[in-house]
Amino acid sequence: MPGYNHAAIEKKWQALWASHKVFATNIHDHARPKFYVLDMFPYPSGQGLHVGHPEGYTATDIIARYKRANGFNVMHPMGWDAFGLPAEQYAIKNNVHPRDTTAKNIARFREQLQAIGFSYDWSREVDTTDPKYYRWTQWIFLKLYDTWFDEKQQKGRPIRDLIEEFRTGQREIPNLIAGPPVPGKPWDQRLPSVQRAVLAHYRLAYQAEVPVNWCPGLGTVLANEEVIDGKSEVGGFPVERRPMKQWMLRITAYANRLLDGLHKLDWSDSLKEMQRNWIGQSEGAEVNFAIDVDPKRVEETEGLSITVFTTRPDTLFGATYMVLAPEHPFVHTLTTSEQAEKVESYQRWARSRSDRERQEDTKKTGEFTGSYAINPVNAQRIPIYIADYVLMGYGTAAIMAVPAHDERDHEFATKFNLPIVQVVAPKDASIVDVQKAAFVEEGIAVNSPWIEGLPTQEAKTKMISLLEENETGKRQINYKLRDWLFSRQRYWGEPFPIVHLSDGTTVPLSESELPVKLPELEDFKPTGTIDPPLSKATDWLNVKVDVKDLGGDYVAHLDASGQPARRELNTMPQWAGSCWYYLRYLDPSDEDNFVAPTIEKYWLRNGVDLYVGGVEHAVLHLLYSRFWHKVLFDRGLVSSDEPFHKLVNQGMILGENHEKMSKSRGNVVTSDSMVEAYGADSLRLFEMFMGPLEQVKPWSTAGVEGVYRFLQRVWRNMIDPDEADPNKANKLLERHPDGKTDAWWTSTGDLPRDQHAQAEADYQSLLRPLHRTIKRVTDDIERLSFNTAIAAMMEFNNLLAKTKYITLDIAETFLRLLEPFAPHFADEVLSIIRPDLRGQGVVSISQRPWPVYDPTLLIDATVEIPVQVNGKLRSRVTVPNDADEATAVAAALADPEVQKFLAGKEPRKKIFVKGRMVNLVV
RNA sequence: GCCGGAGUGGCGGAAUGGCAGACGCGAUGGACUCAAAAUCCAUUGUCCUCACGGGCGUGUGGGUUCGACUCCCUCCUCCGGCACCA
Secondary structure, three states: OOOOOHHHHHHHHHHHHHHOOOOOOOOOOOOOOEEEEEEOOOOOOOOOOEOOHHHHHHHHHHHHHHHHHOOOEEEOOOEEOOOOHHHHHHHHHOOOOHHHHHHHHHHHHHHHHHOOOOOOOHHHOEEOOOHHHHHHHHHHHHHHHOEEEEOOOOEEEEHHHHHHHHHHOOOOOOOOOOOOOOOOOOHHHOOHHHHHHHHHHHEOEEEEEEEEEEEOOOOEEEOHHHEEOOEEOOOOOEOEEEEEEEEEEOHHHHHHHHHHHHHHOEOOHHHHHHHHHHHOEEEEEEEEEEEOOOHHHHHHHOOOEEEEEEOOHHHHHHOOEEEEOOOOOOHHHHOOHHHHHHHHHHHHHHHHOOHHHHHHOOOOOOEEEEEEEEOOOOOOEEEEEEOOOOOOOOOOOEEEEOHHHOHHHHHHHHHHOOOOOOOEEOOOOOOOOOOOOOOOOOOEEOOOHHHOOOEHHHHHHHHHHHHHHHOOEEEEEEEOOOOEEOOEOOOOOOEOOEEEEOOOOEEEEOHHHOOOOOOOOOOOOOOOOOOOHHHHOHHHHEEEEEEEEOOOOEEEEEOOOOEEEEEOOOEOOOHHHHOOHHHHOOOOOOOOOOOOHHHHHHHOOOOEOEEEEOHHHOOOHHHHHHHHHHHHHHOOOOOOOOOEOEEEEOOOEEOOOOOEOOOOOOOOOEHHHHHHHHOHHHHHHHHHHOOOOOOOEEOOHHHHHHHHHHHHHHHHHHOOOOOOOHHHOOOEEEEOOOOOOOOEEEOOEEOOHHHHHHHHHHHHHHHHHHHHHHHHHHHHHHOOOHHHHHHHHHHHHHHHHHOOOEEHHHHHHHHHHHOOOOHHHHHHHHHHHOHHHHHHOOOOHHHOOOOOOOHHHHOOOEEEEEEEEOOEEEEEEEEEOOOOHHHHHHHHHHOHHHHHHHOOOOOOEEEEEOOOEEEEEO
């Protein structure tokens, strides 16, 4: 039987679109408004695509096609996030070079995506592992290295500006070595090593010996964001803390900007909230506690003070002891000889505890140092403890403990028998027993001479200003966000454009030396030690360089007659390439710029207009990328402050059994199998018909059949009428332009005169529903409500099935609405019913403009409105659409059903909503 | 524990203060067929009723309103994030 045969259609149209460059974007056409619609580019795994992958891609493709139809210059690219741990793990497991597996996987992914008919401009494809691409990733790293964050201006600036400020004395040169401040020598008289150390203190990219997340199972260190419950996000191997010298990016400098920037973004509240929580801003105060001088050790302890951070300065009178993190630098000095053994043993024990153990066991442990501090508000002598519930990485790594008003301090104080003093009382004057449990809520300050009787908020403010007057403290804002650990002991990543001189000096390579290509290595497996795999590239790692001094800043050129140096052997993490790929898409072939300014200005005005991807990147990629973008913005390299204006997270697609799709559960449905059985158009339609884009929803292959049947019904309505039903034969009509009923044609010749009235009646009956459908589909696409847009088209098609005749213009308009969802199908049907279009240069229906609805056709002359009696629906009456209250109420009162429920009583209240309803209250 | 989000037929879902269950899946009956598939037609929240009709119904309990799936409060359940962050 002839009919809709998806297999015969889809490859043909994909080839036609490609050969006619239907979806090629002209990046230089800046006359039209632009629309940049972006997918989170995939990591090309060996598994290929399952039906979860095309969900977001289909949504963006519909938007891209819809925006093109509305006259926008659309950027809709695709590429590959191909560096990183998963690629390398896969390569090791299968004993092949990651370059080869990556190339193979990319080819497979590309083919699978192309089979779904996405309207990507494939000439813009990027691959993060291509030296032509990662050259610019390295280039941006050099910019980060060359940037410092000016707190006053809240802006990243070039290092040369910092040097200039030091040189001219505008900025004091910081003293990096602990001890009393010494008046410094002028910048140019400082030792080069001091200059370098000072600059490194400011750079956004710096090396530090820090306790890192070392994962022996993967043989690499990981970022905080890559560690879930003490295990690696990839592979689930245990992660331990150990100090190592690593590259860090100073994302904390941008914490405030990253927080502020969220306000103007069109992102979901939950996503913004996740970023806010991750940045973790908290307002409070830093307070200095002087050390009570130990008569036996006057020299070491005199003048020392410990700074703590607290969000509750109002409870300062209740501070009965202090706690330092076990790693706090003062611990050694503060520990008395009597306590030394216990303290050191506790430090060793704390260091050996993995993050996982710490998280599982939150019972309080600690040790007394033997020293005391003086509470600055009441001069009380309070003991100093160390305990691992105080974290090295947050605040000042030291706290004042207020056990009466903090649960953790309460637990610790109870265990170590420390005094608990109440300094906040409940607002309602009820009695609480702080010996039993901490009272953590806000209330009224008590037992606190300076702030007695003040509510918590006022008490905080007053206490801070008093501390500032006494110079014992100051207002302070802290963030949970830590600096980004940016190096990995891996082969399959971007090499750093950095060399180390034989004296240990770190020097960046000149931009002209980029790209620093990954060396070809036979053996790229982890070394089993902390040495990165690149340490095996002996030919590559030793170089000779010529180093230029730029006044404390340096740059290296490769030079065979220069001094010996060793390349940086770490590589960058996977996130590096994905931080800026949306910029490279604009012109991936540009050899002179990472993106040309004129191109960037047009395409990134307000950033990417729509970005769709998984919520799993809420705090990783999306935070890193915003950070890089802000640095690039500060350095004048991009024109917008935020990269992604509107962002939508598609919900995960579960297996048919409502469980997460996975190989081990055996519930994976591949996109290939769906394309083969039902076609790309049915797959696309169903992906969107399942439910709201952002919602998690289970797969249903029966549901795909449903939308497949829908397409077949459209086909039959327009092309192959049911031969068995003579009523349905030859439905399609062309209507004469003057619209006279005398002038109808069928596709096969003149319509018999006795059918003209029927044809006209069918035409008239479809006209209003058609325009309502245009409006519904248009509005629904605009608000990304694709499931209801499809429902509207199904409803309209159900009407088409009921009429005997359909005019060509109605059929074409309907197909135009369908095209973003089922592009191959729409093109095929159009090419059959309008074979003349090809001669007019129209290859695809996607080249035709979006239909416009006639507002006058949305309004009917009369409307049926519900009539309620006492708020309950009792009847319906038909009134003119512009009926006023008197008319509508009169019609309602005249209705026999309504009269029955009024039971002869006169309504005491009449509610009327024009065109909507009448409610009579008795 | 804290912070978000969500609870509507047998299932996916629609309705954002005004006719609850659009659209689709599934199911049941019928037409076509020797038969099956496909297709088409009809029914499909629930209870009472032969029927006409009517009662009840959007997790729970309350509130606001002429009117609540929709707004407010309480509780319950599920999903996601964070979690010794002072």
